[in-house]
Amino acid sequence: MTGLYIHIPFCQSRCIYCDFVSSTLGAEWQARYIQALEREMQERRQENGPALARTIYIGGGTPSQLSPQNLSALFEIIKQNFSFSSEAEFTLEANPDDITPAFIKLLRQSPVNRISMGIQSTDNRTLRFLRRRHTAEQALQAISLLQEAGFHNLSGDLIYGLPGQTAEMFEKDLDTLLDTGIPHLSAYALQYEPGTALYRMMEKGDIPPEDEELSLRCYRLLIDRTAARGMQHYEISNFALPGMHSRHNSSYWQGLPYLGIGAGAHSYDGQRTRRANTADIQAYISGKARPEEEVLTDDERYDERVMLGLRTCQGIDLERLEADFGSHMLRHLMRHARPYTDSGRLKKAGEQLVLTREGLFISDAIISALLAD
Ligand code: SF4
Structure with missing residues (x-):
């Protein structure tokens, strides 16, 4: 039994705070990447025997950026290489502006039963500053389209502690998002990670350094507001209505084994051994870079x-x-x-x-x- 994570490292554009393994490589790389994922899945199966996936999580990057053909091919190779019950939590990360009626139709024919969306803010000026592709209206529209289609196991991400943000602005983000009725929220204090556009802006003096006071005020609001809505604060940055916590992420925190497939993905055998795939997407596709193993x-x-x-x-x-x-x-x-x-x-x-x-x-x-x- 393992938690299966599959990394999709493609984004249409880069957000200024992002240090995830992702790139703006064009659509021609997607099909080659899916083939590389299939190769790795088969290798892992040969190594460990057939695996029963307890939970499946397709993250990124932006998995919803895959073309319908590539996304369908991805679901197919997962089914061919792993067994999982229809009850297994199967999450897909999506960008709000990718949630169209056609995309939802594809999701309904797939095993996906949970969607995690990077909303980040409900203030359009903030979204533009972060260079998010979507607007606040698109994010709210995406949630209601998914809910109307019967997808209720939804999670939204928010960021707080942003330059120019006030605690009141974050309070509005929180209330607006929670008013939609989504049962799960992940919220993170903004970090200026070296190598990001945000970090360079700070170094040039265009924005002030991280504001820990503001982050603390926002965090207090987050804890109080989610509790008032009956959400459990089940992990430092994660909040859920009863029974709606992320089973996949919870298994990381419990130290259970997981298998990571794709560029930059990590695996853990639940005992002592970790494995990290190369974060170089083209080297991953070529199959030349072998994973690095570490014994704890x-x-x-x-x-x-x-x-x-x-x-x-x-x-x-x-x-x-x-x-x-x-x-x-x-x-x-x-x-x-x-x-x-x-x-x-x-x-x-x-x-x-x-x-x-x-x-x-x-x-x-x-x-x-x-x-x-
Ligand atoms: S959509 Fe996500 S992975 Fe892509 S650049 Fe933005 S934060 Fe990074």
Whole structure:
């Protein structure tokens, strides 16, 4: 049983904040890329035997940019190389302006049952600044088209902490998006990643540095507004109505195995071995670049358990941590957790160690204090 991730690294244009593996390579590369995906799927099948996919996630890039022929071919090779039940969560990432009646018709004939859309903002000036391709109206229209067609398992992404944004503007983004009735929201503080257009703008002094105060105000709003709508804050940046959390992403946070197919995709065997495919799209297509493997040390596995556990509302399972890493590591964890449990930023709930609401605001600092020496 594995979580299957397939990466589609094509976008029509680049957003200014993006450091994902994606490119604006033309349509002629898409069919060659799908062939390369098929080759990798067959190789993995030969290596590991037939795999049962617990969840499937097609991300990018912009998977909805694939032509209907290439998207249909992709669904076909997934079916040929993996088995999955009709109940399996099958997510496709889409850009709002790709959601047309024709696209929805294609989706209805496919195994996709969950759509994740990069909305990012409901303010057109902000969307233009980010160089998103769509408008706020197109995003809302895409949601209602999908809902009318019977797709209710929808997720929207928002970004906050943007230059020129105020907490009130973000509040409006949140309310507008939540008013649509979508059951899942992912929201991220804007990061200026080196190598992006945004980072260069900051270096040239065209925009101010990241505004942590604003991000914190937006994050508080996010937690309060989603809670008022009955959403569970089940991961640092993710919120869902009961039963509507992302099963695929949750399995990453639980440390379950996953298989990543495509340029820049990562895999994990659920124990010690990680594998990373080349992020060079043309080298991936040529098949010449072999994946890089990394075997995690005990300390790296422990660190990962702490980082992933504290991201989620379940927190770190202390019994499991002791069983896997020994009582000396449990003592290490609890010794370093003490200042935060005393100040009410971490709490022990039964055998789980969990961030409190106040702890969420300084989660990075808490996590780094708890890592192995
Ligand atoms: S659509 Fe997504 S992957 Fe493509 S450039 Fe924008 S943020 Fe990056």
